[in-house]
Amino acid sequence: MTILQFFLWSLLKVAVVTVVMLLGVAYTVLLERKLVGRIQNRWGPSRVGPFGLLQPLVDGAKSFLKEDIIPTAVYRPLYLLAPIIALGCALISIAVVPFGDPNVGPDGLHLFQISDVNIGLLVILGITSIGVYGIALAGWSSNNKYSLLxxxxxxxxLISYELALGLSLVGVVLRAQSLNLRVIVExxxxxxxxxxxxxxxLQFIAFFIYLMAAYAETNRSPFDLPEAESELTAGYHTEYSSMKFAMFFMAEYANMITVGCVATLLFLGGWTSPFGNLIPLPQNIVLQALLPIFWFVLKVFSFLFLYVWVRGTLPRFRYDQLMSFGWRYLLPLAILNIVGTSLWLAYR
Amino acid sequence: MHLILFVLFAGLCLAGAINLLLQSHPINSALSLIVVMTSLAVLYLLLGAEFLAAAQVIVYAGAIMVLFTFVVMLLNAGREERTLGSRAARAVGFPAVVVILSVIATVILKAQGLGTASLSDGITSTEELSAVLFTKLLLPFEVTSVLILIAILGAVALARHGDGERTAGK
Structure with missing residues (x-):
């Protein structure tokens, strides 16, 4: 494959994945509003389109058309940079996620993965850790006490829970003996x-730790203290309006999807079928290519469903509870899990 | 291709480092340092050290620099005041930098058997790296860990010490 071909294919894959990801973000928002609505015994959005299915498009148009206010006291360069960092990092990390059978497609080219990296898992962790700056700089540059808090x-x-998150994944890496997401799934x-x-x-403890840490990493309920509206108005994005606010909003949901993808790849078998070889593969080649994607999407969807369910059910933690939970329970538990897994692998 | 990337990111790295010194606002300096760290990660990657590159981004750009910006934000440090600088420092400083750099350069150039590193497609896999780290370099590796542990213990001891005084004063 020549460089030009590689370049064109990559461009195509990036374009398709970005569009699908953004659509996914839009409809995750709708899913959340619908589900939380049902949990609270009301309908949720139901007016625009059948079952409110066109609501995300209308919301997007609304965000575009709103007046974009930049307060006079903000530190402009960082105020403008922050939402770009947040959304950029949220979208980039999907680049190493394999979401279908990698052997499909022309030779040497993985049709269902933008790039197959040896250290895919570390790349995702690295990009997530850079994404913190979006939120940190947004709060600081807004020059507003609620944003800063x-x-x-x-x-x-994020610093506290990143440790537990990283350590919870070590058990999985030990078992697969690789950091390549494809190898981990296989x-x-x-x-x-x-x-x-x-x-x-036997990584259910690791899965539990990952789940908790991931909720904290994506600032989702019950760990959504950075934007606790009852005490901080809207937290770090108080001073943002119009599309800039929408970018933070999209970044949060894109992060949710990425976290769901990582959980699927590391703990739930990625694109493989839950029935193993019990059900024979369909003969049709298109079906053969699409079935893994169906399983992958189904697993990510159930993870997102769980996210919304938790948000609709649990109250918010107090800040000191959050910190002591992370440092005093999750972190030692993650280390114990590593020790246990290593011993088991060594003396099996 | 490798050379283009090297020139690009080495330039970015240098620009970040110079910007770090020139900026008067601490948060801008911290951000320039992040640019330096991430471009260094790309340079590591070009030399085939993929694990090192990822660790550089996660540990330095992701964790340590977040802590830096966190402290800057927490203290809400203001702009640095520009002074003319001391003449003595200028007179001694520049020659001293030149001397130190030349000493380091001579030592490196004179050293034998360092091996070579080149910009190539070759990649040192994580398994190879960890095999060396846990067999040949085990002692330095463990000693470094103990060193870091001591630093942590020291920090905890200092923090607890301050706490004890406060309760004693009550």
Missing amino acids: GSLRSSAQ SQASRGILTWNIFGG
């Missing part, structure tokens, strides 16, 4: 649900 909380929370593929890391791999 929100972003201080968020930075402290290591759990042999017997369907029985060899998934969460069940057969």
Whole structure:
């Protein structure tokens, strides 16, 4: 494959994945509004289009058309840079996620993954850790006490939970003996649900830690203290309006989707079928290519569903509870999990 | 291709470093330092050290610099005041920098058996790196860990010490 071909294919893949990701973000927002509505015994959006399905488009148009206010006291360069960092980092990390059978497509080219990197897992962690600056700088440059408090909380929370998140993934990496996301998925593929890391791999503690840390990392309820509206107005994005606010909003949901993808890849067997080889593969080549994507999307969807369910059910933590939970329970538990997994792998 | 990327990111790295010194606002300096760290990560990647590159981004650009910006934000440090600088420092400083750099350069150039690193497609995998780290370089590796542990213990001891005084004063 020549460089030009590679370049064109990559461009195509990036374009398609970005569009799908943004659509996914829009409809995750709708899913959340609908579900939380049902949990609170009301309908949620139902006016625009059938079942309110066109609501995200209208919301997008509204954000575009709103007046874009930049307060006079902000520190302009960073105020403008912050939403770009937040959304950019949220969208980039999907580049290493394989969301379908990698052997499909012309030779040497993975049709369902933008780039196959040896250290894919670390790339995702690295990009997420850079994404913190979006929130931190937004709060600081807004020159507003609520924003500053929100972003201080968020930075402290992210630093604390990043450790537990990273350590919870070590068990999975130990089992797969690779940081390549494709290899990690293939290591759990042999017997369907029985060899998934969460069940057969005995990594359910790691999964629990990952789940908690991921909620904190994406600033979602019950860890959504950076934007606790009852005390901080809107937290770090108080001073943002119009599309800049929408960018933070999209970044949050894009991060949710990425976290769901990582959980699927590491713990739930990625694109492989939960039935293993029990059900024979369909003969049709198109179906063969699309079935893995169906499983992948289904797993990510159930993760997003869980996200919304938790938000609709649990109250917010207090800040000191958040910190002590992260440092005193999750972190030691993650270290114990690593020790246990290593011992088990060594003396198996 | 490698050379183009090298020139690009080495330039970015230098620009970030110079900007770090020139900026008068601490948060701008901290951000320039992040640019330096990330471009260094790309240079590591060009030399085939992929794990090192990722660790550089996660640890330095992601964790340590977040802590820096966190402190700057928490203290709400203002602009630095520009002074003319001391003449003595200028007289001694520039020659001293030149001397130190030339000493380091001579030592490196004179040293034998350092091996070479080149910009290439070759990649040192994480397994190779960890194999060396846990066999050949085990002692330095463990000693470094102990050093970091001591630093942590020191920080905790200092923090607790201040706490004790406060309760004693009550």
